Amino acid sequence: MSDSKKFTVRTTEKRNGWCAEIVRQVTSRRTTVSKREMGFETEELAQAWGENELKGFIENQVERNKRKAADRRSED
Template identity: 45%
Template sequence: MSKASKYEIKVSPKGDTWEAKILRRVSVRRTQVSKKKAGFESQEAAQAWADTNLEDFINKQQERNLRKTEKRSQAEIAAQAKEEAQQKADDEYRERLAAQDLEDDADE
């Protein structure tokens, strides 16, 4: 299995100008354009734009992933706390029922 980059840059001529695209590999067979810009005077200008924007794009994606991970962790902690509270309430209810049954048996 090869380790290909998830993102790549494609610079191509479009008429008498250049176009730069940032491509994201969705699957082995499919890619998607994440960002593009046309109208560059030279190939070097298009490449420079793509390089800087790719770096910014990847940094933003990493920050977004961290925020989502943190949010998911907080949700998991909250769900676990809720589950523990429900379990504690169920245990207390069972104890009260058992105590009540013992009282009823003692009264008979």
């Protein structure tokens, strides 16, 4: 499981299989789905996909935040 408090992986069972979602905590009461994949045969496959995607998703967010911070510094 990820160390991130802001992003988590949620798996749910749908009619055509399992669904994995990367969920972002927007506020203390509100969450939103950042990425979703459906049609997994088992919950384990869905969870594994979610964990793998979450690592890449967080890395992309870190890189994006660094670029944005550098842009803010260069504007001053």
